[in-house]
Amino acid sequence: MESIKLRKITSVWVITVLILFIVSITLGILMRLNQGEVISQSPVTFYSNLTTHGLTMIGIWFVAGMAAVNYLMQRYIKTSYAANVIALVFTVIGVLMLWTATFIGKFHAAWTFLYPLPFKEMGAATWATLLFLASLTVLGIGWLIWSISLMTQILKKYSIAQAFAWQHFKKNPKVETPPFILISMITLIGVIACLFAAVVLLVLFYAEYFSKGNFVNDALLMKNLTYFFGHTIANEMLYLGLAVIYELFSEVSGRPKWKTTWYVALAWNFTLIFVLTAFFHHLYMDFVQPEGLQIIGQLASYLASLPAAGVTVFSVFIAVYRTKIKWSLTNLLFFIGIAGWVIGGLGAVIDSTISNNIVLHNTLWVPAHFHTYNAMGNVLFSLGFFYWFSTQFSENSKVSKFTTLTLTLLLIGGIGFLLAFYFGGADSIPRRYSIYPSDFPMAAPMATIGATFATIYLIAILIFFFNIYKRCLKILFSPS
């Protein structure tokens, strides 16, 4: 019974995420068209769309990763269906509150909502700030319950040492920790840590809001908390996707299952440390931040690439190189997604070099690299899972005809839309400008080119959606 309920709620997650994704991409295209001066939005409308786009995207790809991990975790341990339902309800309510704050209340402090901007906005409704903070509270509570529930269930079966796969540092371990459990555990700890930082951040916002001027926050502390939360959750959602790949890549390819070895255990234990300290690179341009933390920011950002490349990416190479495997849309999306993740990572490592950051920070280079490892990386990890999930309970296997078309459009649209960002970044064009000053004559044409290619990407997503939604609805409405 439990697995049928899990199957049904997972299909609700898949459909919800894809619908919200389509809306959010559309907002992104409208923003690029406005920057291209093809359409004309007021700055407040542009920036409230920017806020909606950023937060919705982070939220949906986080829950997509969590839903996939929750679904697959059932293979190893019993998970809580109630926690999954709570997360779904809180996510839907939280997103509706967020959209009310941004679309109706015109809240427009961007996904970073850097203190004290939410208190000093012009052109937004007075109630919008409180509703925005409340929406994040609702989302945070729902996700915290879900994450803690999954971690608790892991620890019911595995000891802490086993969940971290420490026994694999010795020869011939008696208990094997599956890579999926290890990565999920490492990721959930990071998720819980950054959600707790979000709780502290929100409490400090509320304290100032309700103290009516008697309590004032420290801007540097608030910025550190914001990026610890924001950077970490954006990174962890990628790792949720990697947990899915470790579990499914070999399976859908018809190859032996990946096993935890000493170097896999070592890599992921170190990943936890690096991912929790890399966020300092967001504060390089705050020279009052202690220098030691700035250096840690660059070192952690560089070192994070070692376990990623040496273990995960190399494992994919080993699995594929000169090996006859069954290619399907699922593992093709995983494989292309890994390439996108690597290329976005290269852009990120370049930007995380302090001496480069001084000429790249808050230019279009930033959306360039994070859109690469999200739109062409993490999103493809989740789409790969969605496709695999939708075909699990379907007898109709006539689904492959869209594979080539979907992938071709995804690649053309994705690469074109990203290059417009990279060239813009190298041309010193600022990010988050509703329209560009005349100093940057190439900015508007590049934005229009970006919007055009993003539309091709959107068409690929629409084809993908129409390819799988019926199968997901069938799972949802099948008799239990």
Added chain:
Amino acid sequence: MQQQPILVLFLALAGITTIVFTYIFVSSKKAAQSEKGMSNPLKKRFWFSLILFVILSIFTTATLPDSPYYLFADETPAKVVHVAARQFTFFLSEKAIDPASPTGEDIELPADELVEFRVTSLDVNHGFAIYNNSNRLITQVQAMPGYVNRLRYKFKEPGQYDILCLEYCGMAHQAMRASFTVK
């Protein structure tokens, strides 16, 4: 300018990555059922990781000393400029700025001499980004309420330099700018 080599480096690395992934994918498509895949994978993994580690170490050693915190740290600035940012304007002055009634003045700076900008904000976070007359970003720092960030720079070329806000600060962020002259 620094941005062009960065773009070329990135495009080259992205190109190499694409070629490697394509090569590996094609090798799988062409593989016979009996093929055994990569030989000595553990050894290759070790060398791949070691080479990556060495490259990253070289980059770290080469780039860290160029971090803005260390540039001109031991020199005394010839000129100090106080900067106060406020939605949606910059005040620049050679005298200290009164937060209660901030005022600015036209700024003229000497070429080839060290200038220190003491940058703060009177409301939200802003960016203080300096663009040269080819509209290239040459240096920047954040303007944060309650803190003063000191940015040091030696301007080589005389001319007009523009300041743009590079930290999103609200509805007129895109219009927040100022300028100064280097002679």
